[in-house]
Amino acid sequence: MSTWDRRSFLAGAGLLAAAFGLPSAAWALDGLPDAEAPTDRQRALLREVCQLVIPATDTLGAGDVGAGDFVILALAHGLGGTRAPVDADFAPFRRSDGSVRHLAWLEATLDRQAGGDFAKAPQRAQVLATLDAAAFPPGPPPVAHSPWVAIKGLILTGYYTSEVGGEKELVYAPVPGRWDPDLPLTPQTRAISNDWTAVDFG
Amino acid sequence: MMTQPAETPHFDAIVVGSGITGGWAAKQLTEAGLTVLMLDRGRKIEHGDDYDTELKAPWDMPFRGIGDTERYERDYPVQMLNRHFTEFTQDHFVNDRENPYQNAPDSTFTWFRSYQLGGRSLTWGRQCYRWSDYDFGANRRDGHGTDWPIRYADLAPWYAKAEDFVGVSGAAEGMAQLPDGHFLPAMELNVVEQSVRAKIAARWPERRLTIGRTANLTEARPEQGRTHCQYRNICARGCSFGAYFSTQSGTLPAAVKTGRLTVITDAQVEKVDYDPATKRVTGVRWVETGTGARKAATSRIVFLNAGAFNSVHLLLNSASEAMPNGLANGSGVLGTHIMDHANTLSAAALMPGFEDHTSFGNRPTGIVIPRFRNLDKLDGNGFTRGYSFQGGALQSGWTRGKREAGIGESFKHELRAPGAWRMVLVVFAESTPRPTNRLTLSRSKTDRFGIPQLEIAFAHGAEEHAALADAKAEAAAMLTAAGGQVLFGMDQPGPGGTAIHEMGGARMGLDPATSVLNKWSQAHQIANLFVTDGAQMSSSASQNPSLTYMALTMRACDYAVAQIKAGAI
Numbered sequence: 015m016s017t018w019d020r021r022s023f024l025a026g027a028g029l030l031a032a033a034f035g036l037p038s039a040a041w042a043l044d045g046l047p048d049a050e051a052p053t054d055r056q057r058a059l060l061r062e063v064c065q066l067v068i069p070a071t072d073t074l075g076a077g078d079v080g081a082g083d084f085v086i087l088a089l090a091h092g093l094g095g096t097r098a099p100v101d102a103d104f105a106p107f108r109r110s111d112g113s114v115r116h117l118a119w120l121e122a123t124l125d126r127q128a129g130g131d132f133a134k135a136p137q138r139a140q141v142l143a144t145l146d147a148a149a150f151p152p153g154p155p156p157v158a159h160s161p162w163v164a165i166k167g168l169i170l171t172g173y174y175t176s177e178v179g180g181e182k183e184l185v186y187a188p189v190p191g192r193w194d195p196d197l198p199l200t201p202q203t204r205a206i207s208n209d210w211t212a213v214d215f216g
Numbered sequence: 217m218m219t220q221p222a223e224t225p226h227f228d229a230i231v232v233g234s235g236i237t238g239g240w241a242a243k244q245l246t247e248a249g250l251t252v253l254m255l256d257r258g259r260k261i262e263h264g265d266d267y268d269t270e271l272k273a274p275w276d277m278p279f280r281g282i283g284d285t286e287r288y289e290r291d292y293p294v295q296m297l298n299r300h301f302t303e304f305t306q307d308h309f310v311n312d313r314e315n316p317y318q319n320a321p322d323s324t325f326t327w328f329r330s331y332q333l334g335g336r337s338l339t340w341g342r343q344c345y346r347w348s349d350y351d352f353g354a355n356r357r358d359g360h361g362t363d364w365p366i367r368y369a370d371l372a373p374w375y376a377k378a379e380d381f382v383g384v385s386g387a388a389e390g391m392a393q394l395p396d397g398h399f400l401p402a403m404e405l406n407v408v409e410q411s412v413r414a415k416i417a418a419r420w421p422e423r424r425l426t427i428g429r430t431a432n433l434t435e436a437r438p439e440q441g442r443t444h445c446q447y448r449n450i451c452a453r454g455c456s457f458g459a460y461f462s463t464q465s466g467t468l469p470a471a472v473k474t475g476r477l478t479v480i481t482d483a484q485v486e487k488v489d490y491d492p493a494t495k496r497v498t499g500v501r502w503v504e505t506g507t508g509a510r511k512a513a514t515s516r517i518v519f520l521n522a523g524a525f526n527s528v529h530l531l532l533n534s535a536s537e538a539m540p541n542g543l544a545n546g547s548g549v550l551g552t553h554i555m556d557h558a559n560t561l562s563a564a565a566l567m568p569g570f571e572d573h574t575s576f577g578n579r580p581t582g583i584v585i586p587r588f589r590n591l592d593k594l595d596g597n598g599f600t601r602g603y604s605f606q607g608g609a610l611q612s613g614w615t616r617g618k619r620e621a622g623i624g625e626s627f628k629h630e631l632r633a634p635g636a637w638r639m640v641l642v643v644f645a646e647s648t649p650r651p652t653n654r655l656t657l658s659r660s661k662t663d664r665f666g667i668p669q670l671e672i673a674f675a676h677g678a679e680e681h682a683a684l685a686d687a688k689a690e691a692a693a694m695l696t697a698a699g700g701q702v703l704f705g706m707d708q709p710g711p712g713g714t715a716i717h718e719m720g721g722a723r724m725g726l727d728p729a730t731s732v733l734n735k736w737s738q739a740h741q742i743a744n745l746f747v748t749d750g751a752q753m754s755s756s757a758s759q760n761p762s763l764t765y766m767a768l769t770m771r772a773c774d775y776a777v778a779q780i781k782a783g784a785i
Contacts, residue, residue, distance in 0.1 A: 067623045084280065092285040143623055150621035167618035170631075174614040175274035175281060183632065184614065186273065190447040193577035196407040203574055205613050205634045208274075210449045210578055212613030214299060215640065 043083055050090035055133075056117050059124070060085055062133055066142050067166065068173050073183045081172030081179075085165065088172070089116050094164045102158045116161045180207035225513035227253040227478070228780070230500050231521055232485045232530065235335025236762050237749040237769045238521035239467030240378075244773035245519070246474040250780070253513055254477060255502060257484040257522075258310075258332035263464035267454030269304040277303050298328045298716070300339060305452040308332065308339050318658045320673035325556075326713035327525065327672065333481050335523065337462040339452040341716070342431040342580065343606070344384045345759035346375050346395040350591060350602065354646070354755050358600040361553055361649030362725040364754045365735035368395065374767035382461040382766070383437055385581075386429030393602070394586040394759070400434045402427045403445075407573045408609035408637050409583050412698040416585070419697045423588050428581035428606060431461035440466065449578035460580070482506050485530060486667050488518055490742070492538035496785075497745045503665045517744040517776055517785060521769070524750030525554070528655050528721035529670045531732075531747075544722070544739035550732050551655040553723055554672075555647035555756040557715035558603075558680035560708060563691035565700030567609060567637040574611060574634050582608030585641070585694070587758050589686065598682030601646035602758045605691060609639040639700060641691040644715055645683035647676070647756040653712075655721050674712035684709055717761055719750035737772035744785045748772045 043051070052060070064085070065077030076082075089096050092113075099112030107119040124132035128141045135141060149160035173179040180186045184207035205212075228250035231241045242254045260266075274281040283303035288296040295301050295309040310329040319325055330336045349368045355361040372395070379398040387402040405413060405427055413425040432445040442458035442465055451460045458465035471477040483502040489512075491498050499514035520527040528551050534543035542550045587602035594600060612635035622630065653675065657668040688707040695702055712718075725731025728740035737752050739745040748769040750761060757764075779785040 068628050069625055071625055071628060088279070088282075091279070091287075092289070093279065093282055094285075097285070097289075139624065146623050147621050150619070155619070163618075170614060170617045171280060171282065174631075177273070177275045179614075180274060183628075187576075188271070188273065188448065190577035193403055193447045193575070193579050195404040195575050195579075196410075197574050197576055199572050199574040199634060201633075203634065204632055205611075206576070206578075207614065208578070209611075209613050209634075211608070211610045212634075213615055215610055215612075215638075 046090050052086050064169050067169050074178045076173040079176040079178045084172035085168045088168045094167050096164045114161050119161050227251045227515045229517045230515040231519045233521035234333050236337045237765050239463030240769040241519045242471040243467040246471045246476040248777040251476045254479050255483045256333050256481045260481040261333045264456035270453045279303050294326050300452045318669050318671040323673045324711040325672040325674045326711050328716045334463040343760040344429050344431050344763040347757045347764050348393050350393050351757035365726045371767045374771045378766040382431050383433045385434040387426050389426050406575050408567050415698040425585050428584050430581035432580045433459050447577035449580040488534040520747040521749045524719045527751040532657050544741050546741050552651045553649040554653045554720040556712050556718045558645040558676045558709035559715035560706045562641045562643045562687045563705040564640045565695040565702045567639050567700045570637045599679040603643050603645035603683045603687050604758045605641040607641040643687040644758050646758045648679050676709050719753040722747045722751040723754040724752050736775040746772050
């Protein structure tokens with residue numbers, strides 16, 4: 015392209031996206047091996063956990079946008095370092111390669127801490143907040159991470175890389191067209207979801 | 217359109233490789249009137265049309281841009297370690313499983329590669345720095361390696377020509393150790409970087425923080441069909457605006473325009489043919505990667521531009537009865553003295569005081585703090601070469617939430633705004649040329665075509681470790697003086713290859729007994745063979761090397777054409 019025309023560029027981009035629409039995470043879950051496929055209960059649980067981490071406000075929450083299914087897909091493919099062997103005592107949830115079955119761990123841990131079925135526990139937000147606070151203690155990060163650290167990271171990824179999280183909650187500016195090195199930051203300022211520098215180093 | 221190979225495959229010149237230097241060789245030689253065959257081992261990528269992920273949003277990608285870790289660990293175990301390797305860019309990197317190499321015992325070299333038309337010109341970091349006489353005089357000064365047969369004055373006019381075509385944005389600073397070039401308007405420092413620049417200058421008048429000099433256009437180049445940078449900073453996906461310099465955006469169209477260029481892709485060159493009777497190379501042989509068929513072409517001159525290590529690989533694999541240790545290796549130094557900058561994150565700091573500032577746009581370059589050690593006096597503690605910093609100030613984005621406690625509405629609200637400003641300084645320390653850092657052909661491992669694999673032996677030495685220790689202390693001192701709160705820093709280099717500045721192996725030198733190439737990038741032993749990529753480097757400096765490769769390539773092409781016209785080669 016030798017000359018730049020924002021309107022035709024974006025129109026072209028939209029057509030391309032429509033023509034080559036890629037499978038959603040939910041669709042991709044059909045292809046998971048049996049050992050990595052979630053139970054219906056786990057899938058519902060994760061949706062609820064996502065929604066507790068990023069609830070609906072003036073924009074949809076992480077559960078609403080399918081972040082849970084992304085997390086399941088991501089865990090099955092080892093994103094976020096989740097197939098790395100761990101030394102800690104997660105014996106009931108370890109795979110033969112030494113990695114943790116994060117979803118099974120989360121289900122059992124939340125049920126245990128809720129004293130029953132987490133999804134039905136009225137205090138479930140508090141239970142999750144307690145688990146979260148323990149995983150991120152003040153001071154330097156602990157040497158042995160709670161599996162929750164990776165799960166939470168994937169929930170945030172699932173949300174902020176969704177169309178709602180990236181474009182409605184934050185600002186998606188695929189073609190900024192200019193560089194403004196110093197602008198006032200006001201209470202209304204929303205972060206750019208595709209600030210690749212911040213995504214890379216953030 | 218590119219022309220197809222003719223029935224009789226003879227050309228004035230064959231250029232092996234189509235990356236930064238191959239593109240330049242093809243452009244210069246065709247524009248001088250030569251017919252050129254340019255070969256690349258990878259697939260064809262058409263500018264614009266084949267940048268498949270350029271316009272995709274994360275939600276358009278099956279793995280949201282992060283990619284399938286399971287697949288990467290199987291097919292891209294080395295490439296996945298590259299910060300620029302993502303689901304968006306994965307097809308611009310080589311499949312490690314299909315293209316294996318060997319690490320020598322007790323050695324680890326992460327070799328980042330892009331086998332495709334355009335090579336790593338599609339994925340490079342685009343930083344463009346001139347080298348100075350501190351760099352070209354380094355080997356002579358401390359006795360490591362062999363003296364460069366050229367100095368800055370030999371290259372200065374070629375640097376200018378390269379910059380004029382590439383389009384390099386940057387700020388003139390008048391520093392002897394980082395000569396100014398022909399710059400397009402600089403991209404501005406952000407508010408934190410401006411402050412850090414001022415505070416460093418106040419405390420250390422000889423030190424300068426300046427904007428990275430980058431091959432991204434700040435002014436359009438309509439005559440080249442290139443638009444100015446859109447500040448996306450997703451260059452490695454390919455840029456249909458042509459806003460950064462690549463083979464596809466710059467040199468290839470210029471070469472095609474002459475009507476004298478033939479391009480063959482999916483062609484892995486395995487040997488350069490040599491005629492001992494005439495003491496000349498006569499052409500090259502390659503494998504069609506799709507079919508395994510063997511092909512050949514002849515030419516009057518051969519330019520090797522396969523990338524430093526692959527050009528050396530090709531010379532080693534072109535051994536013959538007449539040259540049993542490798543083509544043009546009468547000296548025995550072919551493959552030795554390979555280098556890569558010692559590279560690590562020297563400091564990361566919180567930068568308080570700018571909470572009511574932000575920026576817009578994704579600037580595709582950071583900052584640089586040019587070398588300040590071992591200039592006119594040797595003031596390095598345990599090292600005689602230089603280092604420089606690159607990095608920048610940035611506001612964290614939503615990803616900070618992965619490291620923080622918090623759930624619920626307040627957490628979501630907090631992540632809605634840009635986060636705290638931080639600044640990082642990444643060091644690139646000069647790599648001392650050593651005979652023990654070397655490339656050889658594996659004696660037991662071959663690739664899928666039966667070609668011996670390359671084996672890499674590499675280790676950073678005491679000088680590099682001393683430089684990185686000093687860099688860590690100085691980075692912390694500068695960021696602290698600038699009001700920052702240092703969070704952490706490292707003084708151990710990543711494995712060789714981390715800087716993606718691998719070079720050397722067919723070094724230039726004055727003496728044919730101790731070097732492979734002369735001052736014209738021409739093999740001492742073979743007058744019609746030129747090596748103008750990173751393989752020719754005799755030392756590494758601490759600057760990014762690509763601009764120097766370009767200048768050396770242009771200069772070598774000019775010389776080769778003059779020699780042809782004079783009937784000398």
